[in-house]
Amino acid sequence: FTIYLPLVEGAPPVASQVVSHEPPQDGRGELVLVAEDDEAILELARDGLETLGYRVLVATDGAGAMAAMERHRDGVVLILSDMVMPEVGGVELARRVREAGLCPRVVLMTGYPLEGDSGELERLGVVACLRKPFTMAQLAGVVHDALSPSPD
DSSP: OOOOOOOOOSOOOOOSSOOOOSOOOOOOSOEEEEEOSOHHHHHHHHHHHHHTTOEEEEESSHHHHHHHHHHTTTTEEEEEEESSOSSSOHHHHHHHHHHTTOOOEEEEEESSOOOSOHHHHHHTTEEEEEESSOOHHHHHHHHHHHHSOOOO
């Protein structure tokens, strides 16, 4: 077969605005705890957050996340947790953290439809849900939004 293309003379037009597909680099060393039982997602989140300028603690289950929270009581500003993990999932982790008097914001990661009382999730500090699989840009945006001051 033969393809015919129109002949264009001159240079191609220059775009007036360059669109960047890079996530914003706005972390300022804030401490984020990532709780995820899937090693690949845990590494992706850790590496991505560190690239964005955050300090990261990791835990492979809810019990490990709770222990990390106890060790860094006032340092963790955000928990990024898988919603479904063995024994202690993300919602229960958020509940235990609140009961211990710790108040970081929480972002739940899930590949499942989000179910439950949104009012209860809000009381537990859940500020967003990140759908899996996610891109670096989505991760950066959710974390940025979660750490932005809430308009009261």
